[in-house]
Amino acid sequence: MIKTINLTKKFGKLTAVDNLNLEVKSGELFGFLGPNGAGKTTTFKLIVGLLQPTSGTVTIGGHDILKDPINAKSIIGFIPDQPFIYPKLSGKEFLRFICGLYGLDHQDGEKRIPELLELFELSEWGNELVESYSHGMRQRLVMASALIHKPKVIVIDEPMVGLDPRGAKMVKEIFRGMAREGVSIFMSTHTLEVAEQMCDRIGIIQNGRLIAVGTISELRQLSGIEGKHLESIFLKLTGGEKMKEIIKVLQS
């Protein structure tokens, strides 16, 4: 569903994404991990068409995001880590606006809006201006907006940021359910437990390069650490072992 071929993005002399090749299949929940500044958000922006690649291609459901952006974008639902939305619209009005952008039939839209507000526990807030929402509520509203057109691909940057434990659990269940129905989900997270619980496969990016990709057990084999949690594997692969030494020094 999502395919990147030799995807590269340079900002001046800095190579933020370096020759990235990856594929996310239908119904797969793919976790994208990496330290801060590794190139995760840049990759996401390239996939959804917010940035233009320096070289390489991105295809979504067979549509090239640069050559055929309208068809590619019509099947994506994007949830960024910073949910900036129009503060002077109410939740319902915002969802109606998204329905219009994605060309949804008016009746379908009016049916979907209360369903999604209910699903994300925002029904009571539907008529309030977004400016009065908390960070977590805005995040849930953006999630609702990303699902309104029934996308085949969901791209989420840090889904759990700003959500309370109840919200986080709800979101995990929703996305797992969607993956079971055949939706491809490409997500990044710093919460390694979440990645371990939710993802079918995980890719680890560092300095713009994909350094490892596979299921948890494949990554275990790759790192040579048997029977350990994803945290240890991640630290080993990204050179974070030094962190443990630093912590020891600080504690002494």
Added chain:
Amino acid sequence: MQEFSLLLNPTITSFKNRVQAQTKPQRLRVYFLVLLGLAFWVGIFIIFYRILVYFQSTEYVGDILIKKLLSMIFLTFFSFLVFSNIITAFSTYFLSDDLNLIVASPVSLSSIYFSRFVETVINSSWMVLGFGLPVFLAYGVVHNSSIFYYIYLILLLFLFLLIPAGLGIILTMFLVQVFPARRTQDVLFLLSIFFIAAIYLLFRFLQPEKLVDPESFNSLMEYFAALRTPDSTFLPSYWATESLFPVLRGESGDSIFYFLLIFSSGLASMVVGNWVSNWIYYSGWTKAQEAKKARITQMGFFDRTVNFITSPFHSSFKAIMSKDIKTFFRDTTQWSQLLLLGALVVVYLYNFSVLPLDRSPIPSFFLQNIFSFLNLGLAGFVLSALAVRFVFPAVSLEGKAYWLVKTSPISTHRMLWSKFWTSLLPILVLSEFLIILSNTFLKVTDFMMILTTVTIFFMSFGIVGLGVGIGAIYPRFQAENVAKIATGFGGIVYMIICMGFIGAVVILEANPVYIIFMAQLRKMAIPPLKWTWIIFSFCLAISLNIMAFYLPMKLGIKKLETMEV
């Protein structure tokens, strides 16, 4: 003192870094803006210089007029500064993002108060001071004042600025105790604009041009009475006038007394402000954090009207238009702009209604038609001034939420054209209203009425196309408020191009119309060669209109398509 300078450090360092990190095009922009500011500055100087020279040449009342003008300038500055300081103080003391860090750190409230005081004074007063200086310079030059006047002026202005700053900050501290900070700032901003609009209207309706024409008054007594505007001896603006005027003329007078009044009041306002801050700042700060209240937005009639207006359009067009209209009317900073618009239009039409056309020695119908042509240019200017505020920011107003549009399956082409149509309708209605009403006041011929009505119809397309297009070429998605978008580099580029466009259309039509008029006046037929020229000019004007709305839109679409978010 150490804490005070430490707290000011991030502001100064950030400013320094911003200047140093400028790329070549950014630096060029700054040079351009400085040059433009300088031109404006020189313009103010020349206007005031000529006014003062004229006043000086007027016997008996010249000095009174000069002093009256100075006192009016100080009074305007003072009232404007109090408002400006209140609005700025809301941001610097209560709403600024870095306050969470600063209030949580172990620094004294006095240090926070004084460091923010400096920021508030600079932010609220630099523009008034900057554009006030050529006025004071003109005063000095006209009176051949010594260097002492300029030194004294700088010192006096510096101390004068402290008084409205102190007052504004104290008022803000109390206001935050009662009202939610963010909402109050919006309302006060609106009030301040209302205040400026009211002063503007009042000034216009008082007909100041009559003051230099004593014949328009029935008696000398009436004239002197008109000169006597209320002056309160308790106002710092009065002290500043009384202190500066003798120095200007190289006399001593009561200068020192009034200078000391300003000096002591300036320092006192700072000290009292510090007491007030120590007393209530913390509780006000806490209240400002709690004030994010929800608001019910059920407005059936408004929603139905918006739905009706947007109903003929495609669903994605409709979505963007409906969103733009709703966010526009819910943003209080936009209302204030609407108030200014109202004032501008009223004064514009009023000026035409009081023109003494029947007293002119030139044949009236000829003059009326010339005025009608000038009116076309002026109306174009008024419309472009409105468009830079309302149309030009259309793309930038997407703000940080632009990612939503960019990642959706709506083409940039469709998005930009939806903004064009949303802006065109109100501009079109207003332009026809302005032209038809002012032409009715002028009692122009039917031919001129039709010509100007048709021209302004097409011109509106150009003005809106240029606005949306250039707004897309120079988008400012990070701008905090709409006023900042219009005053940026792109806004200035738009105004310059728009003026050129309006001027070109007026010139292209004026000459053929002159030929037609002269032929009518002399009762002569127009030769075929001139007819060719007339047709060619009109065709050129039409092509210019088409180019003005189509070309910038095309360039804007191209820019947004390749732009990275």
